Amino acid sequence: MVASDYYTLPVLLGLPLLASALPQPGTSISNSSSVSWSKCDSSEIPDTVDCGTLQVPLDHHNPQNGTITLGMMRLKAKGQSPLGSFFYNNGGPGQVSAPSIVKQAKWEAAGSDWEKGLPFVTEALREAYDIIGLDMRGQTLSSPLRCDKTFINKPVKQLAFDDESFQTLVEHNKAFAESCARMTGPLFFKMGTDQVIRDLDLVRQGVGDEKLNWMGWSGGSQIGAEYAELFPEHVGRMVLDGMNERSLSDTDSIIGEAVAYEASLNDFFRWCNTTTDCVMHGRDLPTIWDSLVDAAAKKPLAAPGCLNETRAPPCLPKVTDEDFLIYALDVLNVDAGFPLLAENLRKAWDEDDAIGFAPQRFESDVVNNNEIAFAHFDVLCSDYTRDHIRSAADLRAIFTAARALCPHTRGVNVMQHARTACLGWPFEPTNPQHTFNTEATSKLPTILIANSYWDPATSVQWAVTMREQLPSAVNVFRKGNHHTSYRRKGEVARVIDAFLVNGTVPADGTTYLT
Structure with a gap:
């Protein structure tokens, strides 16, 4: 059953038009709106954290069909000359990212540091970038789904x-899906990564950045890779950690x-x-x-x-x-x-x-x-x-x-x-799932793909086969287990920091022990 069978008025709910009407890879919708930043309305959130919102189309393929609100949190760079904004995504899909900003801020307020365990970004990234945790559409701060x-x-x-x-x-x-459609409304039909990456590009514009600096863990690697396919000219420094393969x-x-x-x-x-x-x-x-x-x-x-x-x-x-x-x-x-x-x-x-x-x-x-x-x-x-x-x-x-x-x-x-x-x-x-547009991905700068040997969720094989989709990709491996590598705080994390902060590209195919 397709959506048009389920609802008799699909156009009123903003269901997609024919694929031929969709924006082609490489196009970008201009956004005149800026992210609205303010202090967060909660005593549980440290004063160092800013909360932001941005209105985006409910359906980027039919932008006349209303808007939704995206929510995010930010820690401003500690350094005097930041490189811009740095976005991260915790994957899932569906895992929120904004709460990691709060955890980082509380950890810093307690006087702890990266080597002691909890923070999700290093001091090097804190010095170099404004760190932004964006809840993607349908998540806690961003017009959450109801089911x-x-x-x-x-x-x-x-x-x-x-x-x-x-x-x-x-x-x-x-029956479960029908409950979500009934309780959520038209957003339920607009949760694909094709919508998410267009949200992300409007947020990039809304914070005033020419390029997107991004690290996506697990499901976040898919968001980054598909963003890179659609908006290659706006890719800055991108890391995909725990690679999800999209052509299988x-x-x-x-x-x-x-x-x-x-x-x-x-x-x-x-x-x-x-x-x-x-x-x-x-x-x-x-x-x-x-x-x-x-x-x-x-x-x-x-x-x-x-x-x-x-x-x-x-x-x-x-x-x-x-x-x-x-x-x-x-x-x-x-x-x-x-x-x-x-x-x-x-x-x-x-x-x-x-x-x-x-x-x-x-x-x-x-x-x-x-x-x-x-x-x-x-x-x-x-x-x-x-x-x-x-x-x-x-x-x-x-x-x-x-x-x-x-x-x-x-x-x-x-x-x-x-x-x-x-x-x-x-x-x-x-x-x-699809094979990427090679004309678009041929324009990309270097993208760093990290994977552990024995990652139980994202196969190390996928990190290699994605090279066929992203010809500018450079692989680094961690000879170890568990899912993703940056948060293990070892050699791979230091290599990723050097890439994100200084643009240092490691030798392609290097394996690290930690």
Whole structure:
């Protein structure tokens, strides 16, 4: 079903016109508006932080159809001669970025520094740039989406390998999406990255910068890459950390991430087997892992810790095999992921409490700083095709291959969710994956792409294949695990700083240990 089938008056909701009417790569819509900056209206936000807003079109392809408000936060440069603004994005998609500004400001006010852990940008970047955290459309500060949380709190089986469960999944997704459309309005249909990058260009103009200086982590790498394709003449210094590949088929992207997740998990097993600090050291972790997943597939594991109403964030007390695998992936993404995953496994195996793999329980029908799922799913469903998954048989075929290659992780990952969670969605993708326009990307300055060897979410292979899409790209690698590299505060972070501050380009293909 497409959006025009769902609503009888699609034009009134600003649904896209034919693709031939869209701006072509290289064009830029002029913006006469400046970002409106003021002190933030909250005692919880340090005085060093500015809050800003900008009105942008609801639909950049039909700008006459109204506007939405984007919100952002800024820390002004410490140096006397800043290079301009520096934008970062935490990825997701759907993860807010503005709160990182507040965390940075509080950390600085406490007299701490980069080496002690929390700040997300270094002193070098703080000296050189005004740092801006922009919440993308549909997120907390930027006209947040509203959906019925009931559908998130009562999930259905995503790996629908029989006809009945496949139909249940389609109907569940359709009802959830219809709740978002009803509660949010026309913005629900305008969440694709094609809209986001045009928002970003207006914000660039609104802060008075000729070029966009950008670092996108994970899903933010996609925003940066697609911005570069559309606005190559406005790219300044750009870093893509944890690269998302945008030209792959449904099957290739699902299996590509599955292989990356499996490799990261095997690295975790090796670590625990050789590190006495691991609380599961000396135990047969692969067998324990598989046994827990198999048990959860037959009957959800109990997570009695979620019954504690004071727990933040709240969680659901039953853990399916899909929950187990997707939340384990989330844990592997973070810096302390290995010891945390080991403890989660110990608690599930020894204490029959799978709280470490329990899905979050949503408390609100509106997106906030901790609840990104509404924007997450809407962006994925706007950006990825699912037309090759027409039946349970199609899903079974994909996951037969995925499970043959990845017996522990079994094909469950974000790219899988980008398809299965969108079956039955009431519109077709507005920004489907595609091969980049090489005429446009041939005009680009150097773009730095960073990736770890065993990143569980964005395959190191994708960082290499994106060179075909971005011919000016230079690769740097980190011989390590976990998701993205800059925030690990090692050699890769120092290389990225040198590039962003001084324009120093590292030797292409260099591998660093930290």
